[in-house]
Amino acid sequence: MHEQLVHNLKVVYARLWVRVKGEFREPEWIAADLVIPLLTLSAYVYLYKMLNAPSEFTGFVIIGGTMIAFWANVLWNMSAQFYWEKETGTLEIYLVAPISRMAILLGMALGGIVNTTLRAVVILVAGTFIFQAPLVINEPLTALLMFFLTITALYALGMLFASLFMLYGREAWHTASLLQEPVYFLSGSYFPTNSLPFFVQLLASFIPLTFGLDGIRRVIVQGEGIANIWLNLVALVIFIVVLFPLAKFALNYMENLGKKEGRLTLRWQ
Amino acid sequence: MWFKLQYCIETKDLVRIFKSKDQTVKALDNVSVSIGEGEIFGLLGPNGAGKTTFIKILTTLLLPTSGEAHVGGFNVAKESNKVRKIISLVSGGETPGYGILSVSENLWFFSQLYGLSSSTAKEEIKRLMTDLNFEEYAKTRMSRLSTGYKQRLNLARGLLNNPKILFLDEPTLGLDVLTSKKMRGYIVDWAKKERKGTVLLTTHYMAEADEMCDRVAIIDRGRILACDSPLTLKEKLKENVIMRVEVSSVQADFSFMEKMTGVIGFSQTRSIQTDTTTLKVMVRDESIFSKVLAKLEEQKLKILSINKAEPTLEDVYISLVGRGFEEEAGS
Numbered sequence: 161m162h163e164q165l166v167h168n169l170k171v172v173y174a175r176l177w178v179r180v181k182g183e184f185r186e187p188e189w190i191a192a193d194l195v196i197p198l199l200t201l202s203a204y205v206y207l208y209k210m211l212n213a214p215s216e217f218t219g220f221v222i223i224g225g226t227m228i229a230f231w232a233n234v235l236w237n238m239s240a241q242f243y244w245e246k247e248t249g250t251l252e253i254y255l256v257a258p259i260s261r262m263a264i265l266l267g268m269a270l271g272g273i274v275n276t277t278l279r280a281v282v283i284l285v286a287g288t289f290i291f292q293a294p295l296v297i298n299e300p301l302t303a304l305l306m307f308f309l310t311i312t313a314l315y316a317l318g319m320l321f322a323s324l325f326m327l328y329g330r331e332a333w334h335t336a337s338l339l340q341e342p343v344y345f346l347s348g349s350y351f352p353t354n355s356l357p358f359f360v361q362l363l364a365s366f367i368p369l370t371f372g373l374d375g376i377r378r379v380i381v382q383g384e385g386i387a388n389i390w391l392n393l394v395a396l397v398i399f400i401v402v403l404f405p406l407a408k409f410a411l412n413y414m415e416n417l418g419k420k421e422g423r424l425t426l427r428w429q
Numbered sequence: 430m431w432f433k434l435q436y437c438i439e440t441k442d443l444v445r446i447f448k449s450k451d452q453t454v455k456a457l458d459n460v461s462v463s464i465g466e467g468e469i470f471g472l473l474g475p476n477g478a479g480k481t482t483f484i485k486i487l488t489t490l491l492l493p494t495s496g497e498a499h500v501g502g503f504n505v506a507k508e509s510n511k512v513r514k515i516i517s518l519v520s521g522g523e524t525p526g527y528g529i530l531s532v533s534e535n536l537w538f539f540s541q542l543y544g545l546s547s548s549t550a551k552e553e554i555k556r557l558m559t560d561l562n563f564e565e566y567a568k569t570r571m572s573r574l575s576t577g578y579k580q581r582l583n584l585a586r587g588l589l590n591n592p593k594i595l596f597l598d599e600p601t602l603g604l605d606v607l608t609s610k611k612m613r614g615y616i617v618d619w620a621k622k623e624r625k626g627t628v629l630l631t632t633h634y635m636a637e638a639d640e641m642c643d644r645v646a647i648i649d650r651g652r653i654l655a656c657d658s659p660l661t662l663k664e665k666l667k668e669n670v671i672m673r674v675e676v677s678s679v680q681a682d683f684s685f686m687e688k689m690t691g692v693i694g695f696s697q698t699r700s701i702q703t704d705t706t707t708l709k710v711m712v713r714d715e716s717i718f719s720k721v722l723a724k725l726e727e728q729k730l731k732i733l734s735i736n737k738a739e740p741t742l743e744d745v746y747i748s749l750v751g752r753g754f755e756e757e758a759g760s
Contacts, residue, residue, distance in 0.1 A: 167544035174541035182529045249523040253586070256488050257542040258513035419492040422447050425485065 168263040175267025201225035219381040222287035224349040234318035269315040296383030309396040310372025316403035323410035438464040443496035456482040458651040471642035479651040480631035519587035521602030528572030543590035557585040577608040666740040677731035691717035696753020
């Protein structure tokens with residue numbers, strides 16, 4: 161048991177290492193990852209300025225732009241990764257090795273968090289500096305806790321989706337796009353969700369990013385404390401407690417289904 | 430318990446059926462084989478014969494529809510994690526890792542999948558790169574390697590965990606003659622001298638099976654047609670006559686031979702460059718072959734050369750199926 165745990169931790173570290181090493185080997189990737197989100201973010205900031213919206217909207221947009229980088233990372237660099245691994249043949253190597261599939265995903269997730277956090281910090285600092293966003297942080301520990309729980313819940317959701325991508329063929333690309341844009345919209349990345357109709361808000365409440373973004377904004381932009389955002393924290397903990405075991409179950413289920421149907425290593429469908 | 434412990438790999442009545450909307454394919458049809466410890470066992474057959482399906486079941490990537498398979502004494506369907514600890518799989522023509530990482534970085538990463546300590550991993554990586562003669566590429570990105578070196582990397586990855594049983598699926602696919610020969614030699618040395626491990630090799634290259642394997646099973650359309658040492662399989666053909674005929678056409682129809690009494694089988698290799706077809710015809714005796722020649726002349730074909738050939742594993746396949754590998758691939 162202990163031996164197996166140590167083995168899987170080595171796998172987590174190794175996969176994390178691959179992700180970080182790979183990312184920093186191509187400087188142009190980093191440049192693109194930093195510049196493109198800043199452009200989108202700028203468009204929203206200038207739109208709100210043109211409409212004479214309160215200055216806190218700038219901070220609102222910057223936090224949104226920073227956090228959606230994590231969702232994009234979860235989707236493209238973790239969930240959909242199993243599809244790419246299948247196409248290139250590495251999934252087969254993972255499946256033949258005596259390791260937990262969760263360890264591989266955790267390694268991808270942690271590597272993704274390292275890379276995206278660096279990017280997010282640059283976007284946050286640059287956005288705040290360029291647009292003079294008024295940030296009011298009264299409880300930095302609450303902000304950190306909120307951030308940690310949001311990221312954990314997001315990656316747990318990503319692991320659940322990874323089980324689907326394991327069996328996907330060429331439809332994987334469309335599915336990832338389908339999951340990306342609605343989440344940007346529903347979670348209120350660039351606008352307040354309370355302006356949405358009730359049933360859309362209800363739908364948005366099934367996305368961890370909605371609670372995370374709302375909580376982080378209230379702590380960082382509006383200077384609120386744990387007393388006001390505890391419901392967001394509880395919601396995120398529930399997401400984590402439900403999503404992790406569900407992801408583990410789904411991975412085992414989909415792997416077995418793939419082995420039965422012969423779709424696990426079937427490529428270029 | 431039907432399987433015997435002295436066998437490293439044993440399958441009984443293994444069936445695998447693939448179903449899709451349009452068709453149902455029986456990829457494996459009651460396959461029963463027993464492979465002993467330290468044996469290099471070859472599965473020889475044309476594309477689509479069921480070789481890869483068989484290896485995927487044994488390496489826990491696919492479940493059988495029915496029947497049982499044991500690897501190292503463990504049931505592949507029920508004890509897959511125990512099987513994974515003692516095996517390794519190397520497939521030909523695969524990308525052996527992440528293109529953005531160097532050769533040594535890729536190997537280090539894969540060593541971690543088997544829980545090797547960093548010091549052991551480094552030693553093993555160095556040794557394997559030296560043994561497989563590509564240590565000068567240690568710092569080269571995998572994406573920049575040639576096909577031959579990629580396959581060396583793939584083999585090195587497969588040997589990192591010092592597996593008890595090594596599965597090789599078309600390991601020399603797409604490699605040049607020299608690299609293939611070196612790789613074959615290395616695998617035989619690894620299995621016979623160094624590790625004394627068991628190797629299950631699938632291939633559609635006759636020479637590869639002939640050169641490397643202690644025993645060969647010939648598989649066609651999911652069924653094992655014969656299983657013995659290459660020598661014994663070829664010995665069984667000694668009573669027949671095998672002739673190689675080169676004719677000056679790539680379009681001629683040779684299907685008349687299928688109906689001729691005494692013709693056991695034939696294969697044809699067409700060369701568009703030289704506008705010739707080389708026929709390999711297996712007959713019961715030479716008088717039958719004279720009738721074949723007469724038929725060819727009837728078709729106004731120019732016969733460029735005629736040779737008597739020694740039996741090969743391809744001839745064993747022809748004697749069992751009545752056609753060569755080429756025809757199967759093209760059908």
